[in-house]
Amino acid sequence: MDNLLLQKRTWALPIRALWLALACLFVLSLTTAGALALGEFGIPLPVLLEALMRDDGSDAAFVIRELRMPRLLTGMLAGGALGLAGAIVQSITRNPLGEPGLLGVTSGAAFAMALCMTYFTLPTPTMLLLSTVGGITAALLTLSISLGARLNPLYLTLTGMSVNLFFAAAIIVLLICANVEANGIYYWLTGSLINRTWEHVHLLWPWVIPALLLGIIFAGKLDLLRLDDEVLVALGMRVTPWRLLFGVVAVLLAAATVAATGPITFIGLVAPHLVRFTLGANGVRHRHLLPLSALVGASLVCAADLIAKWHEVPVGILCVLLGGPVLVYLISRQEG
Amino acid sequence: MQRLRSLLIAIPVMTVLNTGGVLAHDFPLTIVDDRNKSVEIAQLPRTVASISSFGADVLVSLGRQVDGLSILGGQQSDFLGGAAVDAVNLGEVHQTNLEVLAQLSPDLTIGLRTYTEPFEQKIEEAGAFLAFDLITLEDSLRGVERATLALGAESQGSELNERFLNDLESHIERAPGGISAVFLWHWGDVPYAFYSHHLTGHIMTRLGATNIQGNPPRGMAPADSSAISMETLLRLNPDVILSFKADDGPFVSHPAWPRLKAVRNNRAWRVGDQYVMPHGPLARQMVLKEMAYLLYPEHFPAPKDIPEPAQARAMDFER
Numbered sequence: 001m002d003n004l005l006l007q008k009r010t011w012a013l014p015i016r017a018l019w020l021a022l023a024c025l026f027v028l029s030l031t032t033a034g035a036l037a038l039g040e041f042g043i044p045l046p047v048l049l050e051a052l053m054r055d056d057g058s059d060a061a062f063v064i065r066e067l068r069m070p071r072l073l074t075g076m077l078a079g080g081a082l083g084l085a086g087a088i089v090q091s092i093t094r095n096p097l098g099e100p101g102l103l104g105v106t107s108g109a110a111f112a113m114a115l116c117m118t119y120f121t122l123p124t125p126t127m128l129l130l131s132t133v134g135g136i137t138a139a140l141l142t143l144s145i146s147l148g149a150r151l152n153p154l155y156l157t158l159t160g161m162s163v164n165l166f167f168a169a170a171i172i173v174l175l176i177c178a179n180v181e182a183n184g185i186y187y188w189l190t191g192s193l194i195n196r197t198w199e200h201v202h203l204l205w206p207w208v209i210p211a212l213l214l215g216i217i218f219a220g221k222l223d224l225l226r227l228d229d230e231v232l233v234a235l236g237m238r239v240t241p242w243r244l245l246f247g248v249v250a251v252l253l254a255a256a257t258v259a260a261t262g263p264i265t266f267i268g269l270v271a272p273h274l275v276r277f278t279l280g281a282n283g284v285r286h287r288h289l290l291p292l293s294a295l296v297g298a299s300l301v302c303a304a305d306l307i308a309k310w311h312e313v314p315v316g317i318l319c320v321l322l323g324g325p326v327l328v329y330l331i332s333r334q335e336g
Numbered sequence: 337m338q339r340l341r342s343l344l345i346a347i348p349v350m351t352v353l354n355t356g357g358v359l360a361h362d363f364p365l366t367i368v369d370d371r372n373k374s375v376e377i378a379q380l381p382r383t384v385a386s387i388s389s390f391g392a393d394v395l396v397s398l399g400r401q402v403d404g405l406s407i408l409g410g411q412q413s414d415f416l417g418g419a420a421v422d423a424v425n426l427g428e429v430h431q432t433n434l435e436v437l438a439q440l441s442p443d444l445t446i447g448l449r450t451y452t453e454p455f456e457q458k459i460e461e462a463g464a465f466l467a468f469d470l471i472t473l474e475d476s477l478r479g480v481e482r483a484t485l486a487l488g489a490e491s492q493g494s495e496l497n498e499r500f501l502n503d504l505e506s507h508i509e510r511a512p513g514g515i516s517a518v519f520l521w522h523w524g525d526v527p528y529a530f531y532s533h534h535l536t537g538h539i540m541t542r543l544g545a546t547n548i549q550g551n552p553p554r555g556m557a558p559a560d561s562s563a564i565s566m567e568t569l570l571r572l573n574p575d576v577i578l579s580f581k582a583d584d585g586p587f588v589s590h591p592a593w594p595r596l597k598a599v600r601n602n603r604a605w606r607v608g609d610q611y612v613m614p615h616g617p618l619a620r621q622m623v624l625k626e627m628a629y630l631l632y633p634e635h636f637p638a639p640k641d642i643p644e645p646a647q648a649r650a651m652d653f654e655r
Contacts, residue, residue, distance in 0.1 A: 040567045040568045040571040059570065062591075062592075062595060067565075067566060068567070188526065194525075195525050195526060195565060195590055197590060197591060312562070312564070
C-alpha cells in the first residue's frame with residue numbers, strides 16, 4: 001500500500017508540475033501577445049508581424065523592437081530572476097518568509113542606484129553595473145558577517161534583516177539630504193518597467209540563464225540543505241560552501257534585477273509559495289521548484305506590467321495586488 | 337511752525353509705515369490663506385521669510401529685500417538673479433530649518449502648503465504665516481494678491497496681476513498657434529509631464545500650443561504632473577519639448593529621443609526652475625516671454641531680462 005502511494009505521489013508531482021508549467025507558458029504567451037500588441041501606438045496585426053520579422057526603420061518597427069520587446073523581456077527576466085532567487089533564499093535560510101531582500105541585496109542595490117541617480121550623471125550601463133555592485137556589496141556584508149556562524153540560517157536571516165534595514169535607512173537619509181523629488185524616487189522604489197531598453201535586457205540575461213542552469217544542475221544539493229546542519233554534517237556534506245554558493249547566485253540575480261527594474265519585492269516571496277501550494281506538497285524537489293518559481297515569477301511580472309501599462313502605475317504595486325490574493329486563496333485552500 | 341514740525345515728524349513715520357501705498361492704519365488685517373485659515377497680520381511686516389521662491393519673487397517684485405529664503409537642490413532659484421543673496425538660508429524647500437527660522441524670527445513667512453504642512457505650527461510660532469497652494473493661474477493671482485496685501489502693497493499686487501494678464505493677452509494675440517509641446521521633469525529614466533492646469537501648462541495652451549499631456553483625469557487628485565512613457569511621447573511627438581532637469585545620462589540616452597521631432601529639429605530645451613514654480617510675478621513673466629519665444633521664435637524675440645543661468649538652453653544628447 002505504501003509503495004503504491006509512493007508511486008502515485010512520484011507520478012502525480014511531475015504531472016502537476018507539468019500542468020503548472022503549461023499554465024505559466026499560456027499566461028506568458030498571452031501577456032507576450034498583449035505586451036507587443038497593446039500600447040499607445042495603434043499597430044495593426046500585419047504591421048506588427050512585419051515589424052517582428054524585420055526592421056524597416058518605421059515608427060511601428062521601432063516601437064515593437066526597441067520599446068515593447070525590451071520592456072517585455074526585462075519583465076520576464078526580472079520576474080524569473082526574482083522567483084528563482086526567492087526559492088533559493090527560502091531554501092538556504094530555511095525561512096518560508098525568505099526573499100532576496102532578506103540578504104540585504106535589494107536595499108543595497110536600491111541605495112547604490114538612488115545614490116547614482118541623485119548625485120551623478122552616468123550612462124545607463126554604468127548605473128546598472130554600480131547598482132548591481134551595491135547589491136552584491138550589501139549581500140557580501142551579510143554573508144561575511146554570517147560566515148562566523150557557518151551561515152547558520154537564523155543568524156543569516158537576522159544579519160540580512162539588519163543589513164537590509166541599514167541600507168533602507170541610508171536611502172531615507174539620502175532622500176532627506178538630497179532634495180529628491182518624492183514622486184520620482186517612490187515610483188522607482190516600487191519597481192517599474194517603464195522605458196526599459198535592450199541595455200536592461202543585456203544586464204539581466206547573463207545572470208538569469210546561467211543561474212537557472214546552475215540551480216537545476218545542483219538542485220539536489222538545495223534539497224539536502226533543507227535538513228538540519230547536524231544531519232548534513234553526519235551525511236558528510238560541506239554545508240557552508242554550498243550555502244555560500246547558492247547565496248551568491250541569489251544575490252547576483254536579485255542585484256541585477258533591482259538595478260534593471262527597481263525593487264519589485266513581492267515576487268521573490270510569493271512565486272515559490274505559489275509553486276508549493278499549487279503542487280500541493282511541501283516536499284517539492286528543487287529541480288521542479290526552481291524552474292517553476294522562475295516561470296511563475298515571470299508570468300506574474302508580465303501580467304502585472306500589462307495592466308500597469310494602462311496608466312503607467314509602478315509594476316511592483318500591481319505584483320502585490322495580483323500575487324497577494326492568489327497566495328491568500330491558495331493558503332486558505334490548503335488550510336481547508 | 338507747529339505745522340512744519342508735525343510734517344517733519346510725519347514724513348519719516350509715513351515712510352516707514354507706508355510701503356507700497358498702504359497706510360499704517362490698514363493694519364492689523366486678516367488674510368485667509370489656502371489652508372482656509374484666518375491669519376492676522378498685526379502690523380506691517382519688517383522681516384519676511386520665504387519658503388519656496390514665491391515669497392521671494394513677490395518681495396523682489398515690490399523692491400523689498402528677502403530676509404530668509406529656502407533653497408532648491410542646494411541653491412537659490414537662478415531666476416531671482418542674485419536679488420536674495422543676502423537672505424538667511426532656511427534650508428531645502430521641503431525641510432525648512434526651523435532653528436534658523438526661529439532665530440530669524442520673521443514677522444511674516446510666506447510658504448507653499450505642500451512643503452510646510454508638517455511643521456506649520458512651528459512656523460507660526462515664529463510669526464504670521466501664509467501658506468499657499470500654487471499650481472494654477474488663479475492660485476498665482478490669488479497668492480500675489482494676498483501676499484502683497486500682507487506686505488502692505490495691495491495696489492502694487494493688483495498692478496502686477498493686471499500687468500501679467502495684459503501681457504498674457506498681448507502674447508496670445510500675437511501667437512500663431514498650431515504647435516504641440518510638453519513640459520517635462522524626470523527622475524532617473526522616468527519622465528513626468530505637467531498637466532495643463534499647472535500654470536506653465538496653462539501659459540502653453542493659452543499661447544496656442546497643444547499640451548500633449550492635457551488635463552488630469554477626472555476624479556484624480558490635482559497632481560501637477562504624471563509619468564509618461566517614451567512610447568506615449570513618441571506617439572504624441574510634440575514639436576517642442578521643455579524640460580526641467582534634462583541632461584542626466586539614463587534619461588537622454590533612451591533610444592526614442594533621436595526619433596522625436598523636437599529633438600531632430602533642435603527644439604528640446606532645458607529650462608530653469610521658474611517653470612516648475614512659475615507663480616510669482618517675476619517667474620510667470622519670464623516663463624511667458626521665454627516660452628513664447630521657444631514656441632514661436634519667428635514671432636517673439638528672445639527675452640533679454642532673464643538671468644543667464646535661468647535661461648533655456650538646448651538639451652544635451654551627447655552623453
